[in-house]
Amino acid sequence: MTxxxxxxxxxxxxxxxxxxxxxxxxxxxxDVLIRSDMRGIDxxxxxxxxxxxxxWEKKRINATPDIQxxxxxxTTATVDGDSGLGxxxxxxxxxxxxxxxxxxxxxxxxxxxxxxxxxxxxHALMAVERDMIGFAMxxxxxxxxxxxxxxxxxxxxxxxxxxxxxxxxxxxxxMATSAAANGKLxxxxxxxxxxxxxxxxxxDGNFTSDPxxxxxxxxxxxxxxxxxxxxxxxxxxxxTVDILSAVxxxxxxxxxxxxxxxxxxxxxxxxxxxxxxxxxxxxxxxxRPVDEFKTHMxxxxxxxxxxxxxxxxxxxxxxxxxxxxxxxxxxxxxxxLVDAVVDDLNELADRFGLEKL
Amino acid sequence: MTxxxxxxxxxxxxxxxxxxxxxxxxxxxxDVLIRSDMRGIDxxxxxxxxxxxxxWEKKRINATPDIQxxxxxxTTATVDGDSGLGxxxxxxxxxxxxxxxxxxxxxxxxxxxxxxxxxxxxHALMAVERDMIGFAMxxxxxxxxxxxxxxxxxxxxxxxxxxxxxxxxxxxxxMATSAAANGKLxxxxxxxxxxxxxxxxxxDGNFTSDPxxxxxxxxxxxxxxxxxxxxxxxxxxxxTVDILSAVxxxxxxxxxxxxxxxxxxxxxxxxxxxxxxxxxxxxxxxxRPVDEFKTHMxxxxxxxxxxxxxxxxxxxxxxxxxxxxxxxxxxxxxxxLVDAVVDDLNELADRFGLEKL
Numbered sequence: 001m002t003x004x005x006x007x008x009x010x011x012x013x014x015x016x017x018x019x020x021x022x023x024x025x026x027x028x029x030x031d032v033l034i035r036s037d038m039r040g041i042d043x044x045x046x047x048x049x050x051x052x053x054x055x056w057e058k059k060r061i062n063a064t065p066d067i068q069x070x071x072x073x074x075t076t077a078t079v080d081g082d083s084g085l086g087x088x089x090x091x092x093x094x095x096x097x098x099x100x101x102x103x104x105x106x107x108x109x110x111x112x113x114x115x116x117x118x119x120x121x122x123h124a125l126m127a128v129e130r131d132m133i134g135f136a137m138x139x140x141x142x143x144x145x146x147x148x149x150x151x152x153x154x155x156x157x158x159x160x161x162x163x164x165x166x167x168x169x170x171x172x173x174x175m176a177t178s179a180a181a182n183g184k185l186x187x188x189x190x191x192x193x194x195x196x197x198x199x200x201x202x203x204d205g206n207f208t209s210d211p212x213x214x215x216x217x218x219x220x221x222x223x224x225x226x227x228x229x230x231x232x233x234x235x236x237x238x239x240t241v242d243i244l245s246a247v248x249x250x251x252x253x254x255x256x257x258x259x260x261x262x263x264x265x266x267x268x269x270x271x272x273x274x275x276x277x278x279x280x281x282x283x284x285x286x287x288r289p290v291d292e293f294k295t296h297m298x299x300x301x302x303x304x305x306x307x308x309x310x311x312x313x314x315x316x317x318x319x320x321x322x323x324x325x326x327x328x329x330x331x332x333x334x335x336x337l338v339d340a341v342v343d344d345l346n347e348l349a350d351r352f353g354l355e356k357l
Numbered sequence: 358m359t360x361x362x363x364x365x366x367x368x369x370x371x372x373x374x375x376x377x378x379x380x381x382x383x384x385x386x387x388d389v390l391i392r393s394d395m396r397g398i399d400x401x402x403x404x405x406x407x408x409x410x411x412x413w414e415k416k417r418i419n420a421t422p423d424i425q426x427x428x429x430x431x432t433t434a435t436v437d438g439d440s441g442l443g444x445x446x447x448x449x450x451x452x453x454x455x456x457x458x459x460x461x462x463x464x465x466x467x468x469x470x471x472x473x474x475x476x477x478x479x480h481a482l483m484a485v486e487r488d489m490i491g492f493a494m495x496x497x498x499x500x501x502x503x504x505x506x507x508x509x510x511x512x513x514x515x516x517x518x519x520x521x522x523x524x525x526x527x528x529x530x531x532m533a534t535s536a537a538a539n540g541k542l543x544x545x546x547x548x549x550x551x552x553x554x555x556x557x558x559x560x561d562g563n564f565t566s567d568p569x570x571x572x573x574x575x576x577x578x579x580x581x582x583x584x585x586x587x588x589x590x591x592x593x594x595x596x597t598v599d600i601l602s603a604v605x606x607x608x609x610x611x612x613x614x615x616x617x618x619x620x621x622x623x624x625x626x627x628x629x630x631x632x633x634x635x636x637x638x639x640x641x642x643x644x645r646p647v648d649e650f651k652t653h654m655x656x657x658x659x660x661x662x663x664x665x666x667x668x669x670x671x672x673x674x675x676x677x678x679x680x681x682x683x684x685x686x687x688x689x690x691x692x693x694l695v696d697a698v699v700d701d702l703n704e705l706a707d708r709f710g711l712e713k714l
Contacts, residue, residue: 073462075432076643105430106465110644133601146661148670153661161597163604171600173593179586196585205667223580223587228553229536230580236530236676237594239661240518243528244490247520247653248644254660271656286433287467287605296604299628303611304503304510304596310562313505319593 001342002334003357009034011345011357012046018352019056020063021085029087032118037335040326043183044119047341050348052085052116054262061085061115067092075104078249079111083274086117086138090277094123094136097281101132105286108135110249113273116140116260120160121174121323127162127281128170131290134162135280137241139251141259144178145219147232150205152219153255156182157241162320164284166294168301172320177238178220179231185211185220190338198225244278251276358699359691360714366391368702368714369403375709376413377420378442386444389475394692397683400540401476404698407705409442409473411619418442418472424449432461435606436468440631443474443495447634451480451493454638458489462643465492467606470630473497473617477517478531478680484519484638485527488647491519492637494598496608498616501535502576504589507562509576510612513539514598519677521641523651525658529677534595535577536588542568542577547695555582601635608633 009030016026029052037045055061065084069077077096081089093109100107117123120136127134140155156176163171176182180199188195194209202208203217207226214220222234246253251272258266258275284293307316337345346356366387373383386409394402412418422441426434434453438446450466457464474480477493484491497512513533520528533539537556545552551566559565560574564583571577579591603610608629615623615632641650664673694702703713 071643071645073640073643076462076639078644104461105433106463108463108639108643133605146664146673148666148668149664149673150667151665153664161593161601163600171596173597175587175590175593177590179581198586223590224536225582225586229555229582229586230532232674232676233530233532233534233580236518236532239528239676240530243520243654243657244518247650247657248490248641250645250649250653253653253657271653282433282465283430284605286428286430286465287435288428288607292607293604296607296610296628297600300600300604300610307503307506307510308508309505310507311505316503316506316510317589319589319596 001339002336004334005034005038005331007357008037008046008335011349012049014354015049015053015348015352018354019053022064025085025088028091029085032087032091032122035122036119038327038330039119039121039323040330041119041183041323043181043186046337046345048116050344051260051262053348055115055260058262060258060262060266065089069096075100075107077109079109081111081114081274083113083115086115086275086277089114090117090123090136090279091126093277094126094279094281097279098127098130098132101281101283106280106282108280109278110244111277111279112246112249112251114251114275114277116275117277119174120158121162121172123279124160124162124174125170125172128164131164131284132281133164133284134160136160136277137245138277139242139245139253139257139275141257141261142255143182143214143220144222144238145201146235147222147227150201150203150219151255154235154238154242155257156220157238159237159241163297164294165297165301168298169324170320171297171301171318172323174320174323177223177234177241179223179225179234180220182220185214241278246272246276248278249276358696359693361691362391362395362688364714365394365403365692368706369406371711372406372410372705372709375711376410379421382442382445385448386442389444389448389479392479393476395684395687396476396478396680397687398476398540398680400538400543403694403702405473407701408617408619410705412472412617415619417615417619417623422446426453432457432464434466436466438468438471438631440470440472443472443632443634446471447474447480447493447636448483450634451483451636451638454636455484455487455489458638458640463637463639465637466635467601468634468636469603469606469608471608471632471634473632474634476531477515478519478529480636481517481519481531482527482529485521488521488641489638490521490641491517493517493634494602495634496599496602496610496614496632498618499612499614500539500571500577501579501595502558503592504579504584507558507560507576508612511595511599512614513577514595516594516598520654521651522654522658525655526681527677528654528658528675529680531677531680534580534591534598536580536582536591537577539577542571598635603629603633605635606633
């Protein structure tokens, strides 16, 4: 079934209002989720709405957080999200980063005591609108094993770098540091299809193509898949995200990160508060005039788009292009949702006495 | 053959003095190369010395550069390296980043008109000594093809993140954004051994295990190896390094990056000056007290070191551990060099009328 953007946006806002969010927070949180669906990242959009609500029911998400700066220099800050929705805590932190960048050239904010923040790209793109380079990372529930290990120690810990361009759309590198994002695994699970070797290992540390291996004690693999192909690099990137987001802010890190799913309890021996994010912004004109930078970005993009291709591929894909294509397509034809997600959303409507989709 | 650190250091300094470097620059450039050998990264140490000299002979390296800040805000700067050795330009830029961080919490420097800067880890670790988090990246000669392409468009573009710890040594994530670093390929070439599939493709874009495929028109693959295993992520990371290092500073980017080898001429249609780097530093106490951070870093490290392992591996390897092990070992037993490198260095000694090794 396909829904128009405004329909899904209003529905989502109303659910956030129903759990007690302010009008402003409900609009912002809905915007982050809807933007994800618009950009074709279905796993991080309204499909997650019931997940946030269930964490609120368990009192693990605070709908009326008092988000505060707890430590600060002219260009750095640590923010405590007061257990709020990451969907509102991360934009709050990104605004601080951008204000600091406006004044001093760059701004960096590490966040603790937060929850799942949606897609990294949303937050990094806030900076791009102001001719800044945006950075956004977050740690997440432990599903990934380090190289040589079969223990789930890290989340899919995404990192995002977003760069403004001139005539071309921005370059947005938005990626899980695991070989495959959890969303891709869920698609294979629903379709009952095997996954490529190198995405996941079973509980004994052997490659498996079973998409359900996670539920049987397996773990996701870092980008690179195995040591020979650089999984220690994927592990290193994931570690970087974990340290910048959580060790630096005072959030939980590694295997202590509280799970996103409400049926699993957080560890009883936390090493910090909630989950952590890291957000940053640098003014382009802190380095060179904006028009010069954008002219060269356009040249960079058009040169890479015209690179020779193999296997009949039409062109090299610039990071951020597929999401933008989805956005164009869905703004015309609406957002498709699978039945399971529609049922899930309608159950939420029932639960709060709201109109169904 | 094995040489003591002081012997190789003095030898290397003397070569840099012979090409006209100041005493200070010769000592610094030698320090970067020797540190690489000490850390076991043989491909980036004195094995490269003759490469730098040949670029100087071609007037592509300026032994007496006037390195300058050409653009600046309180926490950002662009540095022009005046075609100097990257080995001295990068530490110059890192010092600026650290001074800015000292005053404002963070500092970020993009560098143009430079040359190969040695190992990223050297520069990032400068920050760690001052209880800062260090960032170091550089672009490099095009050898890597983007996903879906068989054209060499990017260097192995390394990124390094370095974090101070307490009782444990620093965590240093120092990695090429390609599936395999060029140095590993060179080892396979010398040994005449096949390389794992997924490191390199032939000129038609097919995986090959031929270590000499690069010379036959092939290209290295981004981290992730193929689309299914996330090579678009390796491409995205490499693009990030290229943009931060070169589009931001006004250096050459993508296929315009001048080759490190002197027998290949730089493109005749440059889009900037020389190659580019990006260096950064953030004060840990810009986010939380240093002792708290270090206590949690130690906890992070010890928890990851004690993760369950597979295939009889003794433990998870913390990023930076192998380099530190090499440093300990080589400070006792010296630096081993293969015959080809010793011959190469002795030819340099002959060339400048210096004592051979």
